[in-house]
Amino acid sequence: MADYYEKKDLEDFANIGEYAKDQGEKFFQYYGSSTSQGNLSEREKSLIALAVATTQNCPYCIDAYTNKCLSIGLTSDEMMEAVHVGAAMMAGVTLAHSTQMRKIIKKKEL
Amino acid sequence: MDTQEQLSVINGIGRPFAERVKEEKNALFVADRINTLQINVSRLCNLSCRHCHVQAGPDRKEIMPIDILKKCLETAALPEIEVIDITGGAPEMNPYLEWFISAAAKLKKRLMVRSNLVILADERYSRFMDVYQSGRVEIVTSLPAYEHEKSDKQRGKGTFGKTVEIIKELNKRGYGLEGTGLILDIVHNPVGAYMPAQQDVIEHEYRKKLKEGHGIFFSSLFTITNMPIGRYLDFLLSSGNFEDYMSELIKSFNKSAVDSAMCRFMVSIGWDGTIYDCDFNQMLGLRVDHGTPDNIRNFDIKKLNGRIITTANHCYGCTAGSGSSCQGATAENA
Numbered sequence: 057m058a059d060y061y062e063k064k065d066l067e068d069f070a071n072i073g074e075y076a077k078d079q080g081e082k083f084f085q086y087y088g089s090s091t092s093q094g095n096l097s098e099r100e101k102s103l104i105a106l107a108v109a110t111t112q113n114c115p116y117c118i119d120a121y122t123n124k125c126l127s128i129g130l131t132s133d134e135m136m137e138a139v140h141v142g143a144a145m146m147a148g149v150t151l152a153h154s155t156q157m158r159k160i161i162k163k164k165e166l
Numbered sequence: 167m168d169t170q171e172q173l174s175v176i177n178g179i180g181r182p183f184a185e186r187v188k189e190e191k192n193a194l195f196v197a198d199r200i201n202t203l204q205i206n207v208s209r210l211c212n213l214s215c216r217h218c219h220v221q222a223g224p225d226r227k228e229i230m231p232i233d234i235l236k237k238c239l240e241t242a243a244l245p246e247i248e249v250i251d252i253t254g255g256a257p258e259m260n261p262y263l264e265w266f267i268s269a270a271a272k273l274k275k276r277l278m279v280r281s282n283l284v285i286l287a288d289e290r291y292s293r294f295m296d297v298y299q300s301g302r303v304e305i306v307t308s309l310p311a312y313e314h315e316k317s318d319k320q321r322g323k324g325t326f327g328k329t330v331e332i333i334k335e336l337n338k339r340g341y342g343l344e345g346t347g348l349i350l351d352i353v354h355n356p357v358g359a360y361m362p363a364q365q366d367v368i369e370h371e372y373r374k375k376l377k378e379g380h381g382i383f384f385s386s387l388f389t390i391t392n393m394p395i396g397r398y399l400d401f402l403l404s405s406g407n408f409e410d411y412m413s414e415l416i417k418s419f420n421k422s423a424v425d426s427a428m429c430r431f432m433v434s435i436g437w438d439g440t441i442y443d444c445d446f447n448q449m450l451g452l453r454v455d456h457g458t459p460d461n462i463r464n465f466d467i468k469k470l471n472g473r474i475i476t477t478a479n480h481c482y483g484c485t486a487g488s489g490s491s492c493q494g495a496t497a498e499n500a
Contacts, residue, residue, distance in 0.1 A: 063410075098363075098364075098367055099367070126360045127363040128367060128368070129311065129312070129363065129371050131313060
């Protein structure tokens, strides 16, 4: 398992367009414009990215965006609040899906 | 850690900086036209900041004597020199600083002092606010974060509050306010093992937070990448961050930041008159080399212009990302 998540692999992210170059280039163009300042600030976007990174359990993204948030001057509390938004969303998403379960229960039970 | 040990550690990772520059630029790393004389007048300091490359503190003894200061003044008068940049330690702890400022102000050049400001809250040194104001000296101060706890973590307990108090006083005198011509710049450097963000992004937040939280104002903000030397190197090594940090600097090498590197336009003078390419080289004991006169007593601007700059792998700190210098970022991000 250790071989799958090596810290140095984060540096390989820049090379994901090695094959299927056209799609790779388009992805990086999209990634760059999506994560840089627009109507939302770079700070807001970095917090969103951090929250997504933690909910998706991506060690590379967590590393990259924790460093980005620190660089931008976000505080530990602000970063943790963003993680809580992600955690609350994940809990909410899970619980909202219980609707399907409850609907089935109600349909099946006598 | 002594300077030789530091050099051995930083040169032990990555390709030699000079080699990288030669490959990228197809040229040696040489100085351009020197316009700035940076003078380190004291390694003695009232603070012992955890990131300090000078390793300055109350126990240091190195103070620039009057005869060297006089030579610096003569040199500063050369028409080629446009900027006189005074640094330390705490420059105010040099007993001749007041004299030097008054004399240097008469040269009518850009005159700046790097003050920690905390020292001006001490009544023995508070007169320097008058000295700076009357010489129209630009003040550059370190404030690594706009949060009290984070800033104090780096500069010491109580330093944030005192700095804010002095900035309020300086603002009352017109420092940091538009239209007064009295410049008060803030230096931000990361409180940890990571790179600074883009200067304009951080500056915007500093303005907002310092105005809303403390009612204080400043002229510009400079972001400075922490150099992997001095106390900061100790921190990187003891916290297990050294390899990652160096790799980040090397990976972020930006060749456009090579052209605008501050050492190409300045020299740094040590307390004993030795000439260095920059203040970081000074703290590593790397004096100007390659046959260039290396003491203020035989300062020769013609020979210093176009000199080959002495480098080691800490230099990657000035060429990473948006570049870094005593005047903040130097280039567009790569």
